Amino acid sequence: MLHVAVIGSGTMGNGIAHVFAQHGFSVTLIDISQPALDKALSTIGKNLDRQVTKGGLSEDDKTATLGRITTRTSIAEGVTNAQLVVEAATENVDLKLQIFRDLDLYAPQGAILASNTSSISITRIAAVTRRAEQVIGMHFMNPVPVMKLVEVIRGYATSDAVTEQVMDIARQLGKTPTEVNDYPGFVANRILMPMINEAIYSLFEGVAGVEEIDTVMKLGMAHPMGPLQLADFIGLDVCLAILRVLHDGLGNPKYAPCPLLVNMVMAGRLGVKSGEGFYTHAPGSKDLVVASRFQK
Ligand code: CAA
Numbered sequence: 001m002l003h004v005a006v007i008g009s010g011t012m013g014n015g016i017a018h019v020f021a022q023h024g025f026s027v028t029l030i031d032i033s034q035p036a037l038d039k040a041l042s043t044i045g046k047n048l049d050r051q052v053t054k055g056g057l058s059e060d061d062k063t064a065t066l067g068r069i070t071t072r073t074s075i076a077e078g079v080t081n082a083q084l085v086v087e088a089a090t091e092n093v094d095l096k097l098q099i100f101r102d103l104d105l106y107a108p109q110g111a112i113l114a115s116n117t118s119s120i121s122i123t124r125i126a127a128v129t130r131r132a133e134q135v136i137g138m139h140f141m142n143p144v145p146v147m148k149l150v151e152v153i154r155g156y157a158t159s160d161a162v163t164e165q166v167m168d169i170a171r172q173l174g175k176t177p178t179e180v181n182d183y184p185g186f187v188a189n190r191i192l193m194p195m196i197n198e199a200i201y202s203l204f205e206g207v208a209g210v211e212e213i214d215t216v217m218k219l220g221m222a223h224p225m226g227p228l229q230l231a232d233f234i235g236l237d238v239c240l241a242i243l244r245v246l247h248d249g250l251g252n253p254k255y256a257p258c259p260l261l262v263n264m265v266m267a268g269r270l271g272v273k274s275g276e277g278f279y280t281h282a283p284g285s286k287d288l289v290v291a292s293r294f295q296k
Pocket of ligand 1: 047048050051054118140141142143144145146147188189224225230234
């Protein structure tokens with residue numbers, strides 16, 4: 001089995017480490033913060049418990065999965081044996097470029113360098129390395145253990161062989177890989193974010209309230225979450241950052257972020273992670289309560 005290094009232990013990084021380890025890969029989870037790594041291991045343990053409770057996994061599988069994950073606080077030490085690196089650090093261009101410069105220095109020659117970026121150009125990331133043909137996008141969806149899609153993004157120079165290997169690895173994780181080219185937002189966010197933005201515009205312009213907008217999309221289009229609930233789940237700051245990538249990269253005013261979204265991000269109303277967005281989110285509660293500002 002391949003040895004995989006996962007960089008970043010937040011929501012996406014711990015989910016990615018979880019699925020690789022569950023499918024028999026040995027994983028090094030890397031983060032600059034040891035407390036963040038400890039928290040990630042505890043989250044993975046809890047998410048494995050859900051799978052055990054639901055009967056999808058045995059206690060032995062859970063123990064073996066956790067036993068395949070080691071942690072490190074430095075890239076230089078963590079990637080020395082990696083055949084595949086999946087970067088899932090914060091969605092910040094300068095940080096990602098620095099990580100890929102480091103990966104180019106410390107990862108073995110043949111290693112595939114993948115990024116879980118939701119919208120930063122793979123071609124741009126690849127260009128800071130001396131192995132652009134081995135750099136690729138591996139975009140997992142949240143929650144990673146549940147969602148079937150891996151959007152596989154070919155940068156300008158990504159080789160056919162690396163693309164095939166990554167598609168095959170995603171299948172070994174029980175996922176459905178889908179190959180797309182490297183243009184702003186790729187496919188997932190090129191389509192998802194304008195829908196979310198339009199939902200926010202509908203609220204902003206008084207077309208309907210939060211619950212009505214989400215109900216139309218849940219019951220009318222069979223979406224598991226309405227677009228405003230989903231925006232809270234993804235993080236309003238992340239939605240805004242992706243819309244800006246679409247707006248800047250495609251130069252079309254139709255991608256301009258709704259002023260209400262911009263205001264909410266400036267006010268720190270980021271959704272689940274801050275406790276309030278379009279809904280309030282009490283820790284541990286699954287109740288959907290519209291934020292007081294949007295109540296009628
Ligand atoms: N780990 C393991 N299992 C998990 C889990 C996790 N983190 N989160 C949920 N689950 C499991 C639950 O145990 C449950 O399992 P069973 O079906 O076996 O019972 C199942 O997933 C459903 O969970 P819940 O019953 O808790 O709740 P739910 O039915 O409301 O489903 C949801 C939750 C899966 C998140 C669902 O609401 C959903 O699909 N929402 C949309 C998610 C989505 O669109 N994600 C993409 C976001 S965009 C993105 O990620 C990319 C980007 O670039 C922005």
